[in-house]
Amino acid sequence: MPLEAFLATARRHLENGARVAILAGIPRNAVAQVVLALTPPGPGRPLLLTTTLEPGRSFPALSPTHPVLWPWEASLRGTCGVTLEGEVPGPWRLPSGWPEGGFAFPRGRLLSDLPRPPELESPLPLELVEGPGAFRIPLGPISSWVGESRFFLFEVTGEDIHHLGLQANMKMRGVEKRFENLPLKKALPLAELVSGTSSVAHSLAFVQAAEAVWGLEPPGGALAARVCLLELERIIVHLSDLGRACQATGLAVAEAAFRLLEEKGRRTAQSLTAHRFLRGAVSLGGIAGELPAAGLTALTQFLGEVDREVPRLSQLALSTYSHRDRLETAGRLTPLWAKALGARGPVARASDQDTDTRRDQPFALYGELPFSPALREEGDALARWRVRVSEIATASKLIAAAADHLQAPWSDPRPLADPLLPLGLGLVEGARGQVAWLVTPDETPGSLGHVRIASPSVPNLLAVSRATPGNILTDFPIIESSFGLAYAGISL
Amino acid sequence: MIPWALEVLRSGVVTTRFPHGPVPDTGPFRGYLKVSSASGCADCRRCAAACPTAALSAQAGGVAVDHAECLRCGLCVTACSNGQLTFSPSPLGAATSRAALRQAPSPQPAPGGRILRRSLALRTVDAGSCGACEAEIQALANPFYDLTRLGLSFTPTPKHADALLVTGPVTAGMADPLAAALDALPAPRLVIAVGACATGGGPFPPSAFSHGGLDQVLEPCVYVPGCPPHPLAILEGILLALGRTGESLPEEASG
Numbered sequence: 001m002p003l004e005a006f007l008a009t010a011r012r013h014l015e016n017g018a019r020v021a022i023l024a025g026i027p028r029n030a031v032a033q034v035v036l037a038l039t040p041p042g043p044g045r046p047l048l049l050t051t052t053l054e055p056g057r058s059f060p061a062l063s064p065t066h067p068v069l070w071p072w073e074a075s076l077r078g079t080c081g082v083t084l085e086g087e088v089p090g091p092w093r094l095p096s097g098w099p100e101g102g103f104a105f106p107r108g109r110l111l112s113d114l115p116r117p118p119e120l121e122s123p124l125p126l127e128l129v130e131g132p133g134a135f136r137i138p139l140g141p142i143s144s145w146v147g148e149s150r151f152f153l154f155e156v157t158g159e160d161i162h163h164l165g166l167q168a169n170m171k172m173r174g175v176e177k178r179f180e181n182l183p184l185k186k187a188l189p190l191a192e193l194v195s196g197t198s199s200v201a202h203s204l205a206f207v208q209a210a211e212a213v214w215g216l217e218p219p220g221g222a223l224a225a226r227v228c229l230l231e232l233e234r235i236i237v238h239l240s241d242l243g244r245a246c247q248a249t250g251l252a253v254a255e256a257a258f259r260l261l262e263e264k265g266r267r268t269a270q271s272l273t274a275h276r277f278l279r280g281a282v283s284l285g286g287i288a289g290e291l292p293a294a295g296l297t298a299l300t301q302f303l304g305e306v307d308r309e310v311p312r313l314s315q316l317a318l319s320t321y322s323h324r325d326r327l328e329t330a331g332r333l334t335p336l337w338a339k340a341l342g343a344r345g346p347v348a349r350a351s352d353q354d355t356d357t358r359r360d361q362p363f364a365l366y367g368e369l370p371f372s373p374a375l376r377e378e379g380d381a382l383a384r385w386r387v388r389v390s391e392i393a394t395a396s397k398l399i400a401a402a403a404d405h406l407q408a409p410w411s412d413p414r415p416l417a418d419p420l421l422p423l424g425l426g427l428v429e430g431a432r433g434q435v436a437w438l439v440t441p442d443e444t445p446g447s448l449g450h451v452r453i454a455s456p457s458v459p460n461l462l463a464v465s466r467a468t469p470g471n472i473l474t475d476f477p478i479i480e481s482s483f484g485l486a487y488a489g490i491s492l
Numbered sequence: 493m494i495p496w497a498l499e500v501l502r503s504g505v506v507t508t509r510f511p512h513g514p515v516p517d518t519g520p521f522r523g524y525l526k527v528s529s530a531s532g533c534a535d536c537r538r539c540a541a542a543c544p545t546a547a548l549s550a551q552a553g554g555v556a557v558d559h560a561e562c563l564r565c566g567l568c569v570t571a572c573s574n575g576q577l578t579f580s581p582s583p584l585g586a587a588t589s590r591a592a593l594r595q596a597p598s599p600q601p602a603p604g605g606r607i608l609r610r611s612l613a614l615r616t617v618d619a620g621s622c623g624a625c626e627a628e629i630q631a632l633a634n635p636f637y638d639l640t641r642l643g644l645s646f647t648p649t650p651k652h653a654d655a656l657l658v659t660g661p662v663t664a665g666m667a668d669p670l671a672a673a674l675d676a677l678p679a680p681r682l683v684i685a686v687g688a689c690a691t692g693g694g695p696f697p698p699s700a701f702s703h704g705g706l707d708q709v710l711e712p713c714v715y716v717p718g719c720p721p722h723p724l725a726i727l728e729g730i731l732l733a734l735g736r737t738g739e740s741l742p743e744e745a746s747g
Contacts, residue, residue, distance in 0.1 A: 141669045142617050144648035146630040149618040149666055170665030171620045174701030186544040189565035190695055196624025196720065240627065253496040259634035260506065266631070271519040274579070277624050277720070280522070280566055298519075316495055488622045 006051035007060060010036055014066045017041035019355060020342050021427055021436040023072035024452035025080030030055055032080035035438055035452070037425050043360045048425055053082055061086035068342035071458050079176070079452070133157045137473070141170050145247070145477075148487040152476075159472040164465045169491040176492050179451040181442050184210060184284060184416070187451075192279045194453055195489035197240070200226075200233040201430025202437075202489070203282045206451070208363060209426030209439035210284055213419045216412045222286035223365040224405035229278050229287075230364070230428070231395040231402075232299065235306060236265040237431035237484070238346075238388040238395075242310075244481040245385060246317065249326040254317045261309060268302040271295040286411030296403065303396045314389045318382075327382040331467040331479030334379055343463045344456035345433020347483055350387045351379035357429035369401050379467075381482035388484075416446050432456045432484055455489030507638045510724060511731060515584065521722065522564040523580035525557050526596070532576050539568035539577060545694055559585065559593040560692030560705075563719040583722030586729035587715050590707055593691065600732055608654050608680065608734055610643040615653035615677070619670050620660030620702055624720040625687040629657060631723045644730060650674070655682035655733060657726070658712070661689040661696040662703040674710065682733045685712040686726055688719040 001009070014020075021037040036049045053059060061084045063070035076082045140151035153165035175194055179187060191206040192199040204226060211218065218226075243258035266276040272295035273281040281288055318324050333343065338351035348355055356373040358366040374390035376383035419441035426437040433456025440449035464483050471479060508516045525547075527533075537550040547561035548568055555576075569577045587593045588600045616629055632639045633646065647653050650673040662670060674683070685706040688694030698704030706712050716729035 141666065142650075142673055146616050146626055146633075146646055147618070148621070148623050148626055149669070170669070171618070171660070171663055172665060172701055173620050173661060173663055173696050174699055177699075177701070178695065185542070185567065189544050189563050189567065193563075193622045193624075193695055193719075196622030197627055199624075251496075253499050256635050257499060257503065259631070260503065260636070263631060263634050263636050267518055270521060274520040274522045275564075276628070276722070279719075292520075294519075313499075316499070320496070486623050 001049065001051055003051050003053065003057075003059075006034070006036070006049055007062070009049055010038070010062060011066075013038050013047065014062070014068075018047070020068050020072070021046060021425070021434065022438060022452060022454035023069055023076075024438055024454075025076040025082050026423075026438070026440060026450050026452065027080045028052065032082050034059060034076065034080075034082065035423065037427075037436060037438070039357075039361060039427070042354075046361055046425060046427060048423070050423065055081075058083040058085045060084075067340060068459070071462065072454065139476075141167075150485075150487045154473065154476075156473060159474070161469050161471055161473060161476070164468040166461060166465055168461060168487050171487060172491040174492075176451055176453060179448050181444065182448050184214075184446050184448060187448055188283065189279070192277075194492065195455060195457075195486040196277060197237055197486055198233065198430045198432060198435065198489070199277045199279050200229045200282060201428050201432075201435045202453070203279075204230060204364070205426035205428040205430075205435045205437040206439065207282055207284050207426070208428065209424035209437045209451075210448075212424035212426070213421045213439055213441050214284075214416055215420040216285040216414065216416075218286040218412055219409045220365070220405060221407040222410050224402040224407075225287045225291055225410070226282060226364040227366065227369065227402035228291070228299070228399050228406070229272075229281050230430070231399045232265065232269060232272070233278055234395045234431040235392050236262055236269065238392050239265060239306075239310075241388060241481065241484040242314070242385065244484075245327065245381070245478065246323070248477040248481045249323045251317060251320060251323045254313060254320075254323070257309070257313050261306065264302055264305065268295070268298045271298040283411065285414075286409070288410075290408065290410055291406065296406075299399065299403075303399060306392060307396050310389060310392050314385070318385075324382065326475070326478050327385055327482070328380060330381040330471060330475045331464070331482055332378070332380045332470075333463050333467040335377070337466045338379065338463065341462045341466065342459040343433075344459055345429070345431070346374075346384055346387045346391060347460045347463055348433065349373055350376045350383035352377040355434075357427050357434045361427050363426075363428060365402055365405060368405075369398055371398060381478050384482045384484075418445065430456065432486060433460065453489070453492055455486070457485040457487065457490050461485055461487075461490060503635070506635050507641065508636055510727070511642075511736075515582065515724060518583065518722075518724075521579075521581050521583055522566065523582045523722075524559050524585045524596075524717065525562055525564065525568070526578050526580050527555055527557060528576045528578065532574060534573050534576075536573045538571040538573060542567040542571035545688075545692075546697075547692075556594065558692060559587075559717045560590055560715060561688065561694055562717065563688055563694060565719075583724045584728050585717055586721075586725055586732050587717070588713065588732060590692070590715060593715055593717055608682070612644050612655060612730070612734060613647040613653045614644060614655050614657055614730070615647055615650045615673065616657045616659070617666075617670050617673050618659050619666040619690070619706070620663035620696070621687060621689060625659035625689075628720045628723050629659075629686065629726060632727060637723050637727060639727065639730075642727075642731070650676040651678070653677055654680075655684060655730065657684050657686050657730075658690050658706050659686045660702075661693050662706055662709050663701060664703075667703060667709060670709070682714070683710060683712045684714045684716065684729050684733055686716045686729070687721055688717060691715040691717050694719060
């Protein structure tokens with residue numbers, strides 16, 4: 001559609017509460033195509049808006065009025081050479097199409113602040129803190145625990161944090177660039193590496209987008225298997241985050257207990273797919289093969305243990321004062337900010353955002369498996385803990401329900417035909433929130449043109465920068481673990 | 493605190509005996525890639541064409557595997573026209589040189605003898621990983637593997653560390669922080685490359701974004717292949733770097 005209509009439609013939907021799945025720029029011969037995928041505030045089909053920009057034409061930035069778009073808009077110039085009109089800070093992540101050779105990494109660039117939503121008045125200072133007693137404390141880029149690299153800059157007086165600067169582009173591997181002109185078959189192992197602990201979520205979003213482009217229809221049994229794999233991944237990731245929260249509060253026995261369960265989850269994954277991160281199971285048009293009977297037995301056994309142990313351990317941890325006191329009110333993300341920043345997944349649901357891709361845009365077999373998302377209003381680390389505990393129980397029920405639908409055939413037997421669509425969108429509710437992939441076909445048969453990826457950790461990292469000020473330095477490990485970010489998916 | 497004390501008793505002892513006992517059976521696993529026999533190869537070269545990382549190179553009458561590059565995704569196993577390729581179920585396979593990873597894994601000599609004794613502090617540096625290697629290194633601290641029983645521990649600062657565990661292909665943005673961490677490490681020091689990205693670049697060959705492997709910027713003393721490596725392989729790699737494999741090397745390691 002023409003640019004003016006694109007902008008008007010986007011504004012209208014955003015003002016009516018639509019959520020942003022992804023905004024991305026895709027080079028198409030000499031022109032640049034800008035794609036915006038929106039989802040309605042409640043259940044409903046996603047809306048895909050596209051417009052093309054002639055060379056030299058700039059894109060009027062929407063983020064000054066709709067900051068939720070900012071991280072995606074800031075990457076437009078790098079991914080397709082489109083410049084932005086308007087005051088937009090950035091770049092938040094380095095462009096994927098960074099020229100080969102002559103590479104210069106802009107070091108020391110900190111994200112000072114993102115545009116403030118006009119309707120929000122923050123009681124906290126958003127400017128740099130100056131004067132006697134004010135300090136800046138850098139944290140990173142190497143994580144002090146066993147964790148991914150990222151960089152935070154605290155501005156403090158004494159223990160009180162007034163402002164949090166962040167940078168997460170030092171891990172940029174050029175992932176989206178690697179997919180260009182790649183044969184479809186070789187793309188799956190790479191899609192699983194976008195964010196290693198969410199291999200199923202990312203590979204599923206990728207194959208769903210590709211299946212839309214090439215017109216493949218996975219059979220029902222494969223869709224049920226995909227639910228089992230995704231929910232098992234969710235349980236493992238949540239267990240890992242609960243363990244990290246216990247590590248942050250120093251509750252050593254509970255940490256060991258959660259990590260033990262996580263390890264059992266990894267072994268269950270191994271007996272299902274011969275891989276501890278469930279890799280190689282999802283395939284284009286279905287799943288790679290029948291889930292082995294021994295693996296399904298191990299899965300049932302593991303779910304029984306999870307159903308028994310997780311509520312008990314959680315209750316025990318929350319009745320331990322030293323643990324509960326640290327979680328309560330730590331890293332509070334208000335519902336207004338959660339909405340303004342487009343927070344996703346358990347982080348959003350703990351801040352009263354009634355959103356879940358599994359219910360709102362059902363994929364795989366979720367349309368036939370009713371459930372209600374866990375919601376909390378408080379928006380603190382305790383609320384995120386409770387949402388995760390509740391989601392583990394839901395995931396267990398969903399696996400049990402989906403397991404009844406496991407039956408051959410496991411894949412669409414048709415060979416790959418010519419692409420039906422010029423653009424495919426894949427939406428998946430991963431453990432950390434909605435994962436969105438855009439896929440375009442190449443002129444070479446069976447090859448990818450471009451992919452664009454939106455990870456839930458992008459808006460959720462921005463949410464950390466909002467939730468941290470007002471807390472004290474020693475709260476930060478608890479806050480960071482409660483948001484459960486995967487930094488690999490942030491700068492691609 | 494009484495409920496937590498009971499919790500400890502409830503779970504009992506779950507820790508593996510490895511490396512003082514056999515490799516625990518953790519179920520089916522895609523270990524390193526095995527080529528059955530040179531004579532059975534149909535020379536169709538489909539495996540090499542299917543590989544997403546150029547870990548396989550077809551030669552006259554056979555195929556060579558570079559384990560440092562291999563993601564163990566299995567695309568080659570499916571592509572092979574007469575079933576010559578299989579995965580070893582062994583989770584182990586660390587090696588002391590890049591060259592050793594171009595052959596079938598075998599018991600490795602310790603690099604430069606035993607320079608550090610029983611207590612060792614480890615620092616991890618994520619130089620652009622996908623996060624899975626970190627999860628597996630963290631798993632070493634869980635009650636199953638419990639690395640503290642071997643005198644190993646994680647330390648928050650490189651100044652207190654004896655060994656660096658490096659993951660990821662060394663992205664442009666992490667090259668300087670990695671060099672700074674290495675400078676802060678007192679000698680004698682050990683550097684261990686963990687995971688396919690660090691051992692050979694794996695899916696991320698040298699580009700404007702990354703150096704394509706740890707050995708492009710410095711020489712690691714041990715390579716732990718796998719995507720991600722099994723926690724037991726990481727443990728094996730650490731013990732290998734320490735020259736402590738003499739106390740282990742179970743038969744399964746060479747199978």
